[in-house]
Amino acid sequence: MSGMRVKDVVPYLVGVLVCVLTVQLGLWQTRRAEEKLALGERMAAEAEAPMTVLAAAPEEWQAVRLTGHWLTAGSIYLDNRVHHGQPGYQLLTPLQTEDGRRVLVKRGWLAAGRDRTVLPSVRTPEGEVFVSGRVRRPEAKPYSLADTPSEGARWQYLDLAAYRAQTGIAVADVVVEQTDPSSDGLIRDWPRPDLGVDRHRGYAVQWFGLAALSAGLCGWFGWRRWRHDGSSQDDA
Template sequence: MAATFSLGRWQLSRAAEKQALLAALAERQRLPALAGAALAAPAADGPALLYRTVILRGTWLPERTVYLDNRVMDRRTGFYVLTPLRLAGADAVVLVQRGWIPRNFEDRQVLPPVATPAGEVRVEGRIAESPSRAYALGADGTGAIRQNLDLDAFRAETGLPLASLVVWQTGEPSEGLLRQWPAPDSGVEKHHGYAFQWFGLCALIALLVLWFQVARPLRRSSSHD
């Protein structure tokens, strides 16, 4: 009983930690937007920048665009489109997850057209640790269509001075792309579910102890009398 009760309380404490983290992330999103220089700085504090809003200015490198396959948005399957952005006035490149586009179901190898403006652009987004990931079998490929994209491997593959964080572009649909990104998942509901299971098991053990150690002996004693 003590063990299961303690485990239940531990799961509740984990849920409280995750809720505090969500509150902190929401507070970060309300802070003023950062400039792209915050990502270009070599000593940038990655964890402190996560989920902050950022405004980037630079030029797209469309020849390095990557399409992440099997991504769902608005209950449809398609690609997440990622393109490196060379920051204006800095020797740094930021990988931007620009949005989602539907796939061609007649030929999955046909890349859907994405409008990529030339010249300097302004991009507003949310700082993230890495591109969106999905379950994959085997190693990631090196073509335009991939299942996942590892930032360090992509940096070595392209030779680009990629920042250690990426940006998920936000805003209304544009350039043929949707941007209904999922909200951060803290797993609070999971911890509450585990806590309920442990407390339920604790209650069951308590009932069994009462039955076998108290109620049943009392009934036997009464029947003998």
């Protein structure tokens, strides 16, 4: 009899465990959605804040204004960057600021030419320049790409350590996306990242739904068991 009782209890224990687990997963997805929502609000606040000079430890998305001169020899082209279906490059050039710091600036997008072995040329102003932009962290290395990020000035992804080693230019740990109106032919249509708030909320609803289904099935089987036991006692 005791073996039968344990056997009867096991499905309910499994149901309770599934219910608890799915509720926890739903709560985790809810927290992730709230974190991403807060990040979106911070991004919007940083974008609307007055421009400042580049701090020693700047916040991502902070609006900054730089004064300095371009180090044109350190320019690189991030390859395979598509804009409205057209392949091209993102041009990055280091800027040496008034206080001697060096920071890589994402200057904009330009289309690739017919001859992919030749990188397109871009007019770069000489002398003192003023650059407005947003602070960004470098993108993570895509999983599918090789460990070697560059072939000369053509790069598949930005690796700051590799850039410093190759060029000898000690750039900062952040980059700046230039937002000035374009006068050099570059397109500065920087996409905002998809934070996935709605996606996390959708996952949370799914997990809570599974928790409710698990609880409902436990209750239904328990009710059937109770009805069955009651009928057996009446027959006896």
